[in-house]
Each structure stands twice: as C-alpha cells, then as structure tokens.
Amino acid sequence: MIGHIEHGSNFGGLFRYLLATDKGARIIGGNAAGETINQLTQEFNNCADQRRTTTKPVKHFILSFAPEDGEVQDNLKHTIATQAVQRLGYIDNQYVVIDHQREDPGHDWNHDHDHIHIAVNMITLDGQRVDDWQDKRRFEAIIRGLEQEHHLTLVAPSQERNHKSLTHGQVQKYKQQLRDYQTGKQTQTPDIPISVKLQAAIDAASLDQPTxxxxxxxxxxxxxxxxxxVTETGRKRISYLMDQQFSF
Known part of the structure; x- marks a missing residue:
C-alpha cells in the first residue's frame, strides 16, 4: 500500500470532494452517524468547535492498494483503515472510510488499483487535540506492518523508492506529445521522461525490500x-546515472 496524508481546515470541502457522485463514492466504515455531505460536515464541525484554537482539525488519509492485490473486499478495507487510524492515536476521534471507484474523472488516467479515503477529526470527542507530530513517518511504518498482517503486496517504503515527481511542465509536455502521436500529428512515440523510467526501475528493484x-x-x-x-554535513544521498543523465 501507498499512504498519503493531507490536513486542512474545511470539513465541508473535504466531504464534497470525497462524496462527489461522479467518483462512485461509498461510505464503507467509520463511527460517524451522518451519511450525507451536510450531515457529516455539521457533525465533524460540532466536535471540532470544542477546541477552536485548532485552526486545522481536518485530517485526510489516502490508502492505495497495490495493483497486484486485485479487488480488495470492503470489510478488509474497513479493518485496515480502522487499524491505521487507531495506531496513529486517533482512538476517540470521528472518522469515516470512503471507497472510490477506479474510473475517476478527476484524474487523467483511471486507477489500476483500489484506493480508499479516510476523513478524521483531529479533535477527540471530549475536546482534546491529538498530537500528530511525525504522523507521516509513523503512518508509513504502520502501513508496512498492515501489509504483512493482512498478506498484502509488500511495497517498498518511500525513502527506498526515492520518488521524484515530474514537474508540471514535464507532465504537460508528455501529454501533448502523446496526444499528437495518437492523432497522427507526429510519427514518433513520445519520449518517456527519464525520471519515470528511473522510478519504475527503482520500484522493481526494491519491491521485496532487499539489502x-x-x-x-x-x-x-x-x-x-x-x-x-555523503555531503559535508554528513547527510547520505544516492545519485543515479541512467542514459547518461544524473538523478539525485
């Protein structure tokens, strides 16, 4: 699984996105009573209002399963989401688990894997704020454990994958070349960015978490x-050379 965390201040905006009708959204778990956008927004806001000094009570966790895991059952998705949230310390907090279909009009390509979203209120039911320091690091460690517990595909940790995202310009250039090739405006297949080739190679080489x-x-x-x-400050980094091009 690959995990991602976002945080913010607007529960209404989050639920409008998560429950958009064109995403095939389905609530598959959680402890909230509401079922609609308005009901959930009001319910989460009422709880967050107990501690108005916290200006960003919104937590949004995204869990993407590996394509090799196939279609994951709702009960397993719910179990994994609940375990992840609780192990992060959100034990007495409101949360909702929402499943999205693979055909997502908000993305350029359909997903080739199942994924779920978890909306969490950082403010507990009795008005306390959960300490989310190092949530990102802890979330990844928890995911690695859940993969093993539930016999899911083991995905290399992000620090081993060393992903380097494409810039907006690189993405747009590749899309334009692809459209031109598909419509016959150019005869050559578009050049795959070197970072994409390198990322795929690193993913393949680190899949089973080798030495x-x-x-x-x-x-x-x-x-x-x-x-x-090794830099002058002692920081360790890795440089890759592929097709005579360096990547750090």
Missing part, C-alpha cells in the same frame, strides 16, 4: 549506475 547491496546490483543489471554520496 542495499542487492538493490544496487539489481539496478546495475538494468544499466543504472548507483553512487552513494
């Missing part, structure tokens, strides 16, 4: 040179 020696050996077999770098 660094094995990880580097696998990349070298794919024609990628790996060079560990």
């Amino acid at each position: 660094m020696t094995i990880f580097i050996g696998r990349l070298q077999q794919l024609g990628i040179d790996v060079m560990p770098i």
